[in-house]
Amino acid sequence: MGGAGGGAAASGTRSLDQTPTWAVAAVCAVIVAASILLEGLLHHLGQLLNKRRKKALFDALEKVKSELMTLGFISLLLTVTGRYISRICIPEGAANTMLPCRLSVHSEAKEPEGHGRRHLSEDPSYLFSCPKGMVSLVSADGMHQLHIFVFFLAVFHVTFSFFTMSLGRAKTRIWKVWEKETCLPTYEFQYDPSKFRLTHQTSFVRQHASCWSKSTILLYVVSFFRQFFRSVRRTDYLTLRHGFIAAHLSPGTKFNFRKYIKRSLEDDFKTVVAISPPLWASALAVMLVNVHGWHNLFWFSTIPLVLILAVGTKLQAIIAMMAIAITERHTVIQGMPVVKLGDDHFWFGKPRLVLHLIHFASFQNAFEITYFFWIWYEFGLRSCFHDNFELIIARVCLGAVVQFTCSYITLPLYALVSQVNTHLHCMLTFNHQPTLSINKTNTSQHFCQGDN
Template sequence: MGGRSLEETPTWAVAVVCFVLLTISIVIDHIFHLIGKWLKKKHKRALYESLEKIKSELMLLGFISLLLTVGQSVISRICISEKVAGTFHPCTHKTDHTRRLLPELFRSDHNQNLRRILAAGGTDKCAAQGKVPFVSSEGIHQLHIFIFVLAVFHVLYCILTLALGRAKMRRWKRWEEETKTAQYQFSHDPERFRFARETSFGRRHLSFWTQHTILVWIICFFRQFVRSVPKVDYLTLRHGFMMAHLGPQSRHKFDFRQYIKRSLEEDFKVVVEISPPIWFITVLFLLFHTHGWYSYLWLPFAPLIIVLLVGTKLQVIITKMGQRIQERGEVVKGMPLVQPGDDLFWFNKPRLILYLVNFVLFQNAFQLAYFSWTAVQFGMKSCFHSQTEDVVIKISMGVFVQFLCSYVTLPLYALVTQVV
């Protein structure tokens, strides 16, 4: 990469660039400070801790970018053979053309000027050995841009995840207010005896299909798309929680929706965190974006499959709670009383589902960030988007998974696990 060095650059130009970057950084830091101050004032401890985690994740991305800057010269001077460099390319056809063209350029006596220009960019050492840089300076610069885009998408998906989750819970407010009415108390008389199958919860979860495991999973799979949390499930799980954790005197004034809302905020701390295993899997995803692997046909579907499996499992857990009611007796007194337990979850670990949700949301944000970066950096006509179905799949899957996971799966998880 040619151009003037700082010793040939006016000091006013350097000062202006530094001033602009410093101003932007101070403004962003001040915005985070104001948000944190507001969260403290509203006693949103969990959200404040989530904000601190987001700041630390951004700091980590900034540190990675700094290491790239410091090590740019060292990395670009590492030489590898053309044969090795010709593997695992996102655009094999361009690479093959470049590999054929470069030796001809450097063997030609009429291209000495071009050779000196390339040498000024740090490639002379590798070219003299008939090799190519491990990662060129231009490639490292493009990685800087990708890190910035990933940071932006990480913040955006965190905001969108919390907003959609709270929007879903806003619909439960009407049901919660209904439990305070006399009509609700009359229709749910605690002294009334009914058959378990005749209750609203029983009619939904105690049918012929509940006797067959395959049918249970199939029906629960589709339930997450249509009324994932119906009124009867919410009220029954609410009743089970209050009977297990609250005394008779405090049940009538307890706001279960607010409790679940605070629970979602606690879970949000895990959702925004990017653990080392997730980072390593992300690196593998970068590796898989290789020409000939048709990654656009399967990588975007990995988060989708996981979130659908998790959503189905949560629906199955509610159905199994209904089956336990009938196992305790055909007749119930008052509302059906669910009997939860950790054994209903995979490996007896309810938090495992939350970690899977965390993985899905970050990988979805990463893939959307990668798509946006390649579209802006290389254009929509580049080899990254040479297939029309590639663009359609990535955008549609990204939007659908974000909505399904944030609006359906995460609130459902918060509801089910609190009853446990």
């Protein structure tokens, strides 16, 4: 009996009936304390958002908590069903197809007593051997690695959500200076409605409606490069602001357009943090085609890049087309040029389609980066997964660029340009008197003063 206990101790595979109660209680205490701390932090963050009337951000937080609950349930299922899944046997020929790494003959020779068994399989509760010519569908060690992958998904989902919103808000802070200019008397004098000018003399038209804008191809080429260099200029912001107020509010209204854009960005963020079934399907597709020799992960990593660049180009082209439309309507304007609002500027006349493309690109890119760090943690940086190391480094750098571009440039640009459509995002009130009703349930006061 003593020999059996010693053998168990030597192999390091003691079960709970042979583990000191103080050790079990200590580990459980740490896990419970960490869980309570996390739940408390999320609860206080929710209270803070409610106190500051950040309904959109509060809804986004609730969605993040819901996604974490889903991932937690997936982790629980892996834990409960792991032993039974590892006992499902499949033919060895089927098990040797579509491998992420080259099949190693030496590793098979080192484990004659059990096919596909790793260190977790040494536990007596996992002792199971498939018939000859058969192997486990997913080994016990493989189930444990999947369990860790789910944990990585949860951590990186929260991390990427935080950085996406932080970078987006940092971008809108730049527009705060321009918004304050509209409260100054010099602004009203500069854009005096009694002044008449030719359309081509306005700075907005000069920047966007040049000779190159007469060619559709050149317009999109210039728009492609413009998204990287001052994607939103002062004249763009002020002109879109003026067109928005002229279309939806009474003349002379002291409206804080930047604050409204910030609320719209928060509403868009609420959509971006959600993980829908199609996004889960795209993630599973990435895992499915990660076959040795195919190099599909690199090509999959280019999809978010292409989408983000295409969306950014389209948004810049919309601004240019609005400037061209001003020159086509008349030759003389009064005060600041008024842009024409409408959904027809967007693909298929649906602005939300652009947001869904941003959502897909952001999730796909974040998933691929998470996948890289999980492989690094589980198998090492120079593992068989990364046989073409230079290609892997290029893919990770590409992912970092895409994530920054999406969060700091494309998403804020969409929040601004999407306001040119005919539907508003929330209910605006001035001095507690409603002036117009719109689609979303948000209620807030957007004055020229009190910007934050």
